[in-house]
Amino acid sequence: MYFADVHCHILPCVDDGASSMREAVAMLQMEYRQGVRTVLLTPHYRRGYFETSRQTVREQFARLCRIMAQDIPDMQLYLGCELYRQNEMGRLLESDSSYCIAGTKYVLIEFMPGDLADTIWRCVGELLIDGYRPVIAHAERYRALRDMKFIRRLVDSGVYIQMNAGSILGECGWSTKHFCSRLLKEGYVHLIGSDAHHTDRRMPCIGPCAEYLRKKLGEREMERLLTENPRAMLAGEYI
Numbered sequence: 001m002y003f004a005d006v007h008c009h010i011l012p013c014v015d016d017g018a019s020s021m022r023e024a025v026a027m028l029q030m031e032y033r034q035g036v037r038t039v040l041l042t043p044h045y046r047r048g049y050f051e052t053s054r055q056t057v058r059e060q061f062a063r064l065c066r067i068m069a070q071d072i073p074d075m076q077l078y079l080g081c082e083l084y085r086q087n088e089m090g091r092l093l094e095s096d097s098s099y100c101i102a103g104t105k106y107v108l109i110e111f112m113p114g115d116l117a118d119t120i121w122r123c124v125g126e127l128l129i130d131g132y133r134p135v136i137a138h139a140e141r142y143r144a145l146r147d148m149k150f151i152r153r154l155v156d157s158g159v160y161i162q163m164n165a166g167s168i169l170g171e172c173g174w175s176t177k178h179f180c181s182r183l184l185k186e187g188y189v190h191l192i193g194s195d196a197h198h199t200d201r202r203m204p205c206i207g208p209c210a211e212y213l214r215k216k217l218g219e220r221e222m223e224r225l226l227t228e229n230p231r232a233m234l235a236g237e238y239i
């Protein structure tokens with residue numbers, strides 16, 4: 001069984017992730033060794049911080065795809081974006097479809113850790129009305145989402161929850177690990193990403209996470225989170 005990584009900063013020289021093509025290829029080789037065959041590249045876009053043009057992002061993506069076709073031909077790469085919440089998201093998304101995930105209606109959105117539930121609700125609500133499918137990036141990071149009732153309300157409204165593999169494994173402390181475990185057990189997690197940035201820190205870790213999920217939740221649930229749901233999302237189908 002092969003896995004997908006749906007959140008990472010492997011696309012080189014476009015944000016605070018991989019700083020060279022060499023590092024990007026090394027990170028993809030790490031992913032490959034961990035059983036990953038599908039990688040969704042999600043460089044940051046945040047006004048005032050990460051504003052690499054989509055043209056440059058697409059060119060880098062094409063370069064990386066060409067290299068990987070030689071290096072590891074059975075690795076599938078997709079282009080997306082980790083979009084920091086901002087005003088008028090709809091207008092930005094309309095301006096260039098590559099802000100969405102692999103040309104689908106799914107959008108990976110990042111909030112401020114301290115954003116209020118109201119802010120998050122308003123933002124995803126606008127996206128839903130416009131026909132998008134919001135995916136909340138590393139949902140374990142936000143204070144407002146530590147409220148199970150709010151999580152339920154979001155999920156029931158059509159919002160998807162992405163969790164970081166490192167947080168599941170305990171890299172962000174016991175309380176975050178405990179929260180992740182609760183959400184996983186209650187079935188509120190749809191997608192898992194490594195959020196990998198480099199080869200030596202914040203590294204690809206889908207493999208160890210898969211092992212952990214197999215032990216904790218069983219083979220079937222691991223497959224749903226790391227293979228089936230990513231496949232459905234990248235095909236533009238409903239998860």
Ligand SMILES: [Fe+2]
Pocket residue numbers: 007008009082137195
């Ligand atoms: Fe990220």
